Amino acid sequence: MKKRVVVTGIGIVSPNGIGQETFTQALKQGISGLRHFPELEALEFGCQVGGIPDISQSTFKSWLELYNLITASQMIQYAVIAGLEAWTDAGFKIPETPDSPPDYDTGAIIGTGIGTIDIYGERIIPITNQKIIKKLRSTIVEHSMLSGGSATLSSILGLGNRLSANSSACNTGTESIIEAFERIQSGKALRMMAGASEPYSPWHWSPFDAMRVTTRSFNQEPSKASRPMSATASGFVPSSGAGMLILEELETARQRNAPIYAEILGGFINSGGQRNGGSMTAPSSEGVIRCIHGALENANAEPQEIDLISGHLSSTMADPLEISNWSLALNRKGKDFPYINATKSLVGHTIGAAGVIETIAALMEMKNSFIHPSLNCEDLHPDIARILSPERIPHQAINNININCFAKASFGFGDVNSCIIFKKL
Amino acid sequence: METLFAEIKEIIRKYAFDKKLVDDAKESSRIIADLKINSARVVDIVLDIEEKYDIEIDDKSINKIITIQDAMNVISQKQG
Structure with a gap:
């Protein structure tokens, strides 16, 4: 058990x-x-x-x-x-x-x-x-x-x-x-x-x-x-x-009556093997999608449950590919795409620490019922605009919103991926 | 000698978690066993002594330093 x-x-x-x-x-x-x-x-x-x-x-x-x-x-x-x-x-x-x-x-x-x-x-x-x-x-x-x-x-x-x-x-x-x-x-x-x-x-x-x-x-x-x-x-x-x-x-x-922020339903770690479009510095879409699917399966969660994605989104040319990968992995697009924001728009890329700092941002959003703004994307990349409805990316904080479940993913050099599903208890 | 004793205590104090043990120390107090200084820190105490008194303490002498009195003796010999 x-x-x-x-x-x-x-x-x-x-x-x-x-x-x-x-x-x-x-x-x-x-x-x-x-x-x-x-x-x-x-x-x-x-x-x-x-x-x-x-x-x-x-x-x-x-x-x-x-x-x-x-x-x-x-x-x-x-x-x-x-x-x-x-x-x-x-x-x-x-x-x-x-x-x-x-x-x-x-x-x-x-x-x-x-x-x-x-x-x-x-x-x-x-x-x-x-x-x-x-x-x-x-x-x-x-x-x-x-x-x-x-x-x-x-x-x-x-x-x-x-x-x-x-x-x-x-x-x-x-x-x-x-x-x-x-x-x-x-x-x-x-x-x-x-x-x-x-x-x-x-x-x-x-x-x-x-x-x-x-x-x-x-x-x-x-x-x-x-x-x-x-x-x-x-x-x-x-x-x-x-x-x-x-x-x-x-x-x-x-x-011990501890404060409980969220339950970790499941997670998954893999690599695209630096094949099929993946390389030392670029992610293989197949690898990323397998990772997100792996996390959902491990969590026994459905794509439709996800209210918010805390993206890796590092402000590079890989951002549109990441959105495409999420959309394909969750089979959600347009207005049905979950809310998504990039904590890196506020704090930059803390390399190894990024995944946990961004997880904490999402846990704070879940606890305090808000979604933080994703700065500097008023000029949304056209490839992203084709996939999701722009209102799914907040430019101002969205307040009084219940986040029941969020997905966090990170990707790194070596074509490595990880994804976690968190849920309110 | 009283000054030297106080100066060495001051050096050791920097590496002590329980400062009171050092404040209450005697000449015969053992640096590691009585004052609860992490044994790895002896290297730093020796380096501080070398810098303060402009002396060099060889490995053989380092091994002889168990108590505060031992450290005082090494300094007196090297300065002598």
């Missing part, structure tokens, strides 16, 4: 808001977190806009000092801030001393796309090259290892189940949720922290700049740069941040 799995806690570090409340307000009001960065201009980036959460102003900053994380990768800092918010949101206490007993029922899968390159660039490479290795100090590994997010949160919270980091490019955050979901579903854990985190560093973003997959057309108008589904979308806007969920076995959550 498979266990049922629910979301009982949420934590978020986003360029347009740190903490659930600020983030939700930003979503409702359509506030963009994207800015122009002089550092990128000085380095002669083609794309000089991006999104970086300002944790220096965060009330959670004291946590970083308390747990000696000031010199840790931003990847780990964001993960810890989001993770501890999610933990307390779920109704748990943060132990005051490291002597608390281990919690063998709770684990953490916290992924990242590119990882801790900030620490490699700032310290590991230059200090090693200068032959003063001991100056790396003893914390260098824990502050730069890819599993640093889950390891650090375990050190604070005493998590004694599986601790690891997954990585599948822009698919990472959605994949981590599915991995954690399956672990609880199969009875191997009662509770999992699931999410992903991506740091800011010019060394993180320059490879994407070199590929010309980031936009170069809006350096003076940062809030217009990320324009998923627009005819003038010209590349994604790089961004950083983290999102974290507490997933929990339903009966356990009920017994």
Whole structure:
């Protein structure tokens, strides 16, 4: 008998808001977190806009000092801030001393796309090259290892189940949720922290700049740069941040009267195999459609149940193809197409963290009965206009709307796909 | 010696989760066992001492540092 799995806690570090409340307000009001960065201009980036959460102003900053994380990768800092918010949101206490007993029922899968390159660039490479290795100090590994997010949160919270980091490019955050979901579903854990985190560093973003997959057309108008589904979308806007969920076995959550945001009905992960039109950087439609069908089947849900799609929609030429894939997979079009919005229009593309940040946006929409605006697509791409009725994409927030069920999908380099179906309990 | 003791406590304090254990420490307090400092942090304490007193502490001497008094002795010898 498979266990049922629910979301009982949420934590978020986003360029347009740190903490659930600020983030939700930003979503409702359509506030963009994207800015122009002089550092990128000085380095002669083609794309000089991006999104970086300002944790220096965060009330959670004291946590970083308390747990000696000031010199840790931003990847780990964001993960810890989001993770501890999610933990307390779920109704748990943060132990005051490291002597608390281990919690063998709770684990953490916290992924990242590119990882801790900030620490490699700032310290590991230059200090090693200068032959003063001991100056790396003893914390260098824990502050730069890819599993640093889950390891650090375990050190604070005493998590004694599986601790690891997954990585599948822009698919990472959605994949981590599915991995954690399956672990609880199969009875191997009662509770999992699931999410992903991506740091800011010019060394993180320059490879994407070199590929010309980031936009170069809006350096003076940062809030217009990320324009998923627009005819003038010209590349994604790089961004950083983290999102974290507490997933929990339903009966356990009920017994302790936990807040329940939604049930995860099912999920699916696959790849198009970089065949049939798929490549390292482009999705195979067949693979995407199989993934969405796989999620629906795993969830035992019908396409008609889906009220809202939280798209991957990254503001590239792949957006029209994504809409076409959704339409074919769900067999829905025109006015019958579900509502759809792109959280990347507000926060940019946080690479590995994107899937979980966007999932959190949709969970906030479900909880607070609204759909956030999808910015900058007034000039809807004609190929998209042919598939769905334009009213299905909100340009202003839609309020007082009941979202009973939503689908979240992410796609990434390697032709990898993932899709999750969430439902109100 | 009183100053050196206070200075070393100040260095160790940075790496302590329970600061009070360090505040109440004696010369004979063991850095890892009594003050609950993570053993990996000894590397950082040694580096801080090297930088503060402009000395170099070799691997053999590092292994001898168990208590605060041991650290004081190493510094006095190297400075001597």
